[in-house]
Amino acid sequence: xxxTVIERRRALALLGAVGLAPWLSRTAGxxxxxxxxxxxxxxxxxxxxxxxxxxxxxxxxxxxxGRGHSAATHPRLPLAVVFARRPGRFALAVDWRRGRVVARFxxxxxxxxxxxxxxxxxxxxxxxxxxDFEARRGAIGIYETARGFARVGEWASxxxxxxxxxxxxxxxxxxxxxxxxATHPDLPRLKLNLPTMASALALIDRRDGALVGRHRLAPAFxxxxxxxxxxxxGDRIAVAMQYEGPAGDLVPLLGVSERGRPIRLFDAPAPxxxxxxxxxxxxxxxxxxxxxxxxxxxxxxxxxxxxxNGRHLFTTPVADGCGVAAAGGPGRFLASSxxxxxxxxxxxxxxxxxxxxxxxxGLAWDNHLVPTGG
Amino acid sequence: MRxxxxxGGLARRLSLALALALTLALGAAAQAGAAAPPDAxxxxxxxxxxxxxVLPRFDRLRGAARELRSAxxxxxxxxxxxxLEDARRGFHAAMDAWMGVQHxxxxxxxxxxxxxxxxxxxxARGKVGPAVEKLLAGGGIPAPGRMPTASAAAQGxxxxxxxxxxxxxxxxxxxxxxxxxxxxxLAVTRNIHAIADGLAADWAGGRVDFRRxxxxxxxxxLYYKTHKDAAAALFQSLHDGLEAVAASRIRPVLGASPAxxxxxxxxxxxxxxxxxxxxxGLQALAAMYRDKDGGGFTRLVRARGEVxxxxxxxxxxxxxxxxxxSIGKPLEAAVRDETLRPRVAKLxxxxxxxxxxxxxxxxxxxxxxxxxxxxxxx
Numbered sequence: 184x185x186x187t188v189i190e191r192r193r194a195l196a197l198l199g200a201v202g203l204a205p206w207l208s209r210t211a212g213x214x215x216x217x218x219x220x221x222x223x224x225x226x227x228x229x230x231x232x233x234x235x236x237x238x239x240x241x242x243x244x245x246x247x248x249g250r251g252h253s254a255a256t257h258p259r260l261p262l263a264v265v266f267a268r269r270p271g272r273f274a275l276a277v278d279w280r281r282g283r284v285v286a287r288f289x290x291x292x293x294x295x296x297x298x299x300x301x302x303x304x305x306x307x308x309x310x311x312x313x314x315d316f317e318a319r320r321g322a323i324g325i326y327e328t329a330r331g332f333a334r335v336g337e338w339a340s341x342x343x344x345x346x347x348x349x350x351x352x353x354x355x356x357x358x359x360x361x362x363x364x365a366t367h368p369d370l371p372r373l374k375l376n377l378p379t380m381a382s383a384l385a386l387i388d389r390r391d392g393a394l395v396g397r398h399r400l401a402p403a404f405x406x407x408x409x410x411x412x413x414x415x416x417g418d419r420i421a422v423a424m425q426y427e428g429p430a431g432d433l434v435p436l437l438g439v440s441e442r443g444r445p446i447r448l449f450d451a452p453a454p455x456x457x458x459x460x461x462x463x464x465x466x467x468x469x470x471x472x473x474x475x476x477x478x479x480x481x482x483x484x485x486x487x488x489x490x491x492n493g494r495h496l497f498t499t500p501v502a503d504g505c506g507v508a509a510a511g512g513p514g515r516f517l518a519s520s521x522x523x524x525x526x527x528x529x530x531x532x533x534x535x536x537x538x539x540x541x542x543x544x545g546l547a548w549d550n551h552l553v554p555t556g557g
Numbered sequence: 558m559r560x561x562x563x564x565g566g567l568a569r570r571l572s573l574a575l576a577l578a579l580t581l582a583l584g585a586a587a588q589a590g591a592a593a594p595p596d597a598x599x600x601x602x603x604x605x606x607x608x609x610x611v612l613p614r615f616d617r618l619r620g621a622a623r624e625l626r627s628a629x630x631x632x633x634x635x636x637x638x639x640x641l642e643d644a645r646r647g648f649h650a651a652m653d654a655w656m657g658v659q660h661x662x663x664x665x666x667x668x669x670x671x672x673x674x675x676x677x678x679x680x681a682r683g684k685v686g687p688a689v690e691k692l693l694a695g696g697g698i699p700a701p702g703r704m705p706t707a708s709a710a711a712q713g714x715x716x717x718x719x720x721x722x723x724x725x726x727x728x729x730x731x732x733x734x735x736x737x738x739x740x741x742x743l744a745v746t747r748n749i750h751a752i753a754d755g756l757a758a759d760w761a762g763g764r765v766d767f768r769r770x771x772x773x774x775x776x777x778x779l780y781y782k783t784h785k786d787a788a789a790a791l792f793q794s795l796h797d798g799l800e801a802v803a804a805s806r807i808r809p810v811l812g813a814s815p816a817x818x819x820x821x822x823x824x825x826x827x828x829x830x831x832x833x834x835x836x837x838g839l840q841a842l843a844a845m846y847r848d849k850d851g852g853g854f855t856r857l858v859r860a861r862g863e864v865x866x867x868x869x870x871x872x873x874x875x876x877x878x879x880x881x882x883s884i885g886k887p888l889e890a891a892v893r894d895e896t897l898r899p900r901v902a903k904l905x906x907x908x909x910x911x912x913x914x915x916x917x918x919x920x921x922x923x924x925x926x927x928x929x930x931x932x933x934x935x
Binding site: 252268269298346370371372374375376377379428429430503 | 663664667668670673674677679680709779780800804805809822926935
């Protein structure tokens with residue numbers, strides 16, 4: 184992959200050779216809080232990675248070589264890595280305080296990104312979900328921050344189609360959403376194995392790649408693909424699914440796995456489930472770890488649930504709403520739409536407020552909103 | 558297609574279509590604030606498409622599958638070159654009928670993985686032969702009723718193509734292996750007939766009665782709350798059908814250059830159907846837009862006063878189908894042929910331009926937005 188010398192030098196200067204300390208000291212305390220990151224399209228065939236403040240104001244934007252998907256935020260530095268949407272192969276490390284690209288990298292030729300990644304607790308390593316498409320297996324690529332994100336290894340993902348991943352509070356266990364769907368870049372959007380697909384939530388030790396747990400759904404739900412994850416209080420892992428079976432089936436698309444326990448599907452009223460139209464695009468937990476938000480761009484709704492018991496709280500319409508992130512206190516979320524809108528939601532008061540300047544024609548926020556604070 | 562059209566003329570026409578698609582898409586976005594069409598607006602079009610497009614086509618598929626099953630039975634009763642030819646003809650008829658409905662992936666087609674079990678392509682590309690041989694070599698031919706649980710690659714029309722065309726001669730030998738092949742062929746044709754029968758039955762009556770589901774949306778309807786929802790499913794079929802022609806049937810085979818062409822990836826090489834499938838697939842999609850009775854999405858477009866768009870759609874389908882017909886040879890041969898390769902390249906551009914117009918201008922004109930995040934599967 185292209186990586187200009189200047190960018191590599193800048194990355195090394197920032198992250199490696201001179202050590203992290205000087206940069207960190209300039210950053211400490213003064214850093215802006217609660218920036219939200221998202222990929223977007225501009226309606227003219229160009230793709231961008233943007234930073235927003237909690238009022239929806241634009242903080243920065245950098246151009247992307249193709250459509251982006253989600254981002255991983257560094258635990259200590261104002262640094263985020265945005266990934267290409269599958270089957271893309273680019274990743275950009277961005278200093279989100281200055282809005283500058285500090286490194287560009289890519290997986291090996293026979294891999295592509297799925298669009299999600301996560302840093303180790305010290306920020307030294309980055310883990311990214313990847314497709315080893317010729318072998319039809321999933322991989323977790325490992326990249327070293329201080330070496331300009333050189334790829335230093337990979338673990339098996341223990342299942343086809345690892346899409347999203349999160350690091351549990353022990354700092355060692357990666358929770359990986361195994362979508363179960365085989366794809367190949369030769370047929371970019373085609374699902375190759377629906378009749379036999381098997382989704383799972385895999386728990387992988389990031390230190391040695393060992394599979395320490397795997398939870399599957401009941402056979403009746405084998406076409407429910409676990410795609411996205413959020414962490415609630417007490418390492419409760421919220422899973423959000425996309426159902427590949429018949430449109431009329433009633434399948435709860437949300438569930439929770441408490442560490443080491445099987446996935447408990449939410450026992451939701453049928454209308455709340457049907458409103459999702461078999462498709463969850465994004466899932467997030469509020470700052471208190473108590474409320475789960477799940478979006479459905481197909482159903483044009485945002486739904487909110489109690490993490491503890493899976494109780495449905497409320498559903499609000501947002502056309503092509505997909506990105507969602509915890510914002511400004513308990514029960515509060517920021518959400519974004521493929522039609523350019525930004526929304527602030529207060530779950531306790533059931534209030535939804537449109538924020539930010541009116542979107543330009545063609546502006547489309549991509550699937551995920553990522554808070555730098557969490 | 559007129560042969561005196563120079564390359565320059567074609568390029569101009571093509572770029573015109575693309576430019577139109579893009580600039581008008583922007584224009585359409587700007588006027589998106591126009592009042593949404595009333596729901597009744599969609600009901601008549603849905604009714605027409607279900608009654609005149611969907612149901613007759615699934616009936617035709619059921620009939621073709623029934624004939625195919627008897628041709629298979631006749632072949633296995635008294636194997637011979639003549640009956641093998643009859644069975645192959647039956648296969649072609651069933652494939653033509655399938656190309657007439659393969660874009661209709663919602664409703665009965667998604668129940669019991671029917672579409673995948675009927676025609677698992679391109680997913681099963683390169684895997685059909687091994688899956689069939691494995692069944693032949695392994696524990697035995699699945700008993701009637703067990704076929705649906707076999708590998709999707711081994712139970713539909715691709716498996717039958719393998720048996721009849723790639724290994725047709727092996728059916729005619731007078732040995733035990735030929736008998737086993739025939740037994741599997743019978744199981745496969747029975748399965749194909751059962752799937753086609755289920756598709757037609759679930760569309761028109763029975764427990765599922767999808768015709769009624771599309772005609773009577775409402776709060777209790779599991780599939781559609783409004784007529785617009787039902788129209789969106791039909792519209793999606795039109796869009797995804799074009800996408801499948803471009804992304805699965807043409808692009809992988811064409812490659813960026815003659816050297817990068819990959820004839821191996823062409824559809825149904827054994828039966829020589831790659832270009833024929835593209836033509837019949839495009840004809841089915843064109844009929845969704847405007848059929849011989851003047852029904853289809855065209856009615857919505859005209860009711861909205863979008864006369865220019867209607868003319869553009871009609872012309873674009875006409876040009877694209879003419880290009881597909883002008884290829885005249887299977888795709889795997891055409892992409893390596895100096896004269897024909899440019900036509901394949903042109904066809905890919907035209908199908909993509911058409912898809913772009915559908916996705917932007919047509920979607921906006923008839924109030925059926927195609928979502929940015931909604932179609933991803935991400």
